[in-house]
Amino acid sequence: MEAEAFDVAALAPLGFVAIGALVTLMLEVVLSRRAFVGEGVDPETRLVARARIGIVLAFASSAAIVLAMYAAIYQFELGFETAFGPGRPMLQLDALSTFATALIGLGALLSVWLSITYLPALRINHGEYYALLLLSTAGMFVLVSAVDLISLYLGLELTSLPIYALAGFNRRRLRSNEAALKYFLMGAVASAVLLYGMALLYGATGHTDFTGISQGFAGGGGLALSGLALVIAGLAFKVSVVPFHQWTPDVYEGAPTSVTAFMAVTVKTAGFVVLMRFLVLALPEMGEKVSVLLGVLAGLSMLIGNLMAVVQDNVKRMLAYSAVAHAGYLMVGFAAGTPEAWTAVLFYLFVYLFMTVGVFCVVIALAQGGREWDSIEDFAGLASQRPALAAVMTLFLLSLAGIPGTAGFMAKFYLVVAAVDAGQIALVLILVGTSMVSFFYYLRLPVVMYMQKRRQDPDAETSSSEIVVLALCAAAILYFAFFAQADPFGTGVRALDVAGRAADFLH
């Protein structure tokens, strides 16, 4: 590739979230100084003032994210496909990066809205929260457009470091500390392994950009293969694929739920997109061997994720194992590796965003009195007390299980079709079989919610921001269950076509 124009405008989406992070940091300092001036302010006033500042910060970060998404889509509509970097491309702006940026932006936006009432409920309403969230989003924007090992590594670290801090954001809670500790230690080891793999790949091929690696890779060789194995292991850690999934349940359970929702959707999207770009650009000729390796990871993830989820008593922990299982389903698409499979994977990530945010939003709506209500017993009899909440929860769980009539079914359907076409019959059988197992644990919650008596009686109400998120997620799941390929309102946009265009990034 030739050295192209060094166009700073290409970085607009990244700039908006990064500046947004700095602005929210400064805003908090300025606003809280104004609110807390004077000695004799009583704690109650302080709490109200904090909540108000939190709302301002949430609006500021929403604005930054929306601007970033708008900039990304606007640039793409203008045909602004460019490679950004000094001398050679570091970041590639194309349909895939635009799609992923929009998806990650949406995930971040919904997570911000989830946090508005959740943070005060847990008494952890500090301004750094939004700044860290935005910085991590910026890292993911880098990650999804990275076409060079250097930008990949920097993006990955910029994504991860703020999330380590966010996982431990509930500083006074031991479980949150522990989640942050485990995530940090395992994450740091994983990124060091990834880095060593990159060093070996560079040594074997003499290039750090993906296309250069693909040219240098032709001979194969032990050095290149071991580098490749380490890189795939490092990326598999980030998307919690078995056997690199051990951190997932602990971190999902211990981290504040809004953080769990954020990283469950956005990190997974970013990780899978960058893995996809790396495999397609850097290893076009390694098809057979890599596909077997990815297939093994997919099978293990589906089996272990679904089986371990069955025995969990904590909803967040159960959802963590379900996330491992879903990573396995997505890896089936990677093992297939055809353009249809990439389309199916991107569509799956899109649908997965709504299901996951929705399900964690219900857990958040239950939180009150400074603690989370996240064990399965806490859901007992929810239907009699808050019927609407129980109904949407059931919808999200059915969608995660992949029952017809929900978007989750369509996502799985396209994935299965693509995998069958690519001849991955064994993996499809595992996918269908383990999905059956998953009905058991997904349907356990509706049973508890509808058939048991309410034991505790928390008088919490669903806040308006949570209602917006829940309604949006539920509407999306119902809409894309029937109109994934259709366009009933004449908007000219079909979800599957958009995903297909994004998957077509090679041309």
Next chain:
Amino acid sequence: MSIPIEHVISLSALLFVIGVVGALTRRNLIVILMSIELMLNAANLALVGFNRVWSVTAEGAARYDGQVFALMVIAVAAAEVAVGLGILLSLIRNRDSLNVDDASLLRW
């Protein structure tokens, strides 16, 4: 007189293995952090070493990919340690221990 690339890479691999073993077997948090640093620096050594192999392009121009990468890694490693020590401090405030085995509330 120049050092053969095999020596550099052997040293780097040795350092990396020491780092991995340390991170997996030691129980003291500070020592684990140091082991992670060792792994990152092993990678840096490999990057800089390999840069000597790939020091010119086909057209004869100088290339510094590995060295630039190593510089980036040094910056990131500093940030990583800062976050790690922050997490460590919040842990010590809540529980007077640096032993990772004490962090065992979350399991299965």
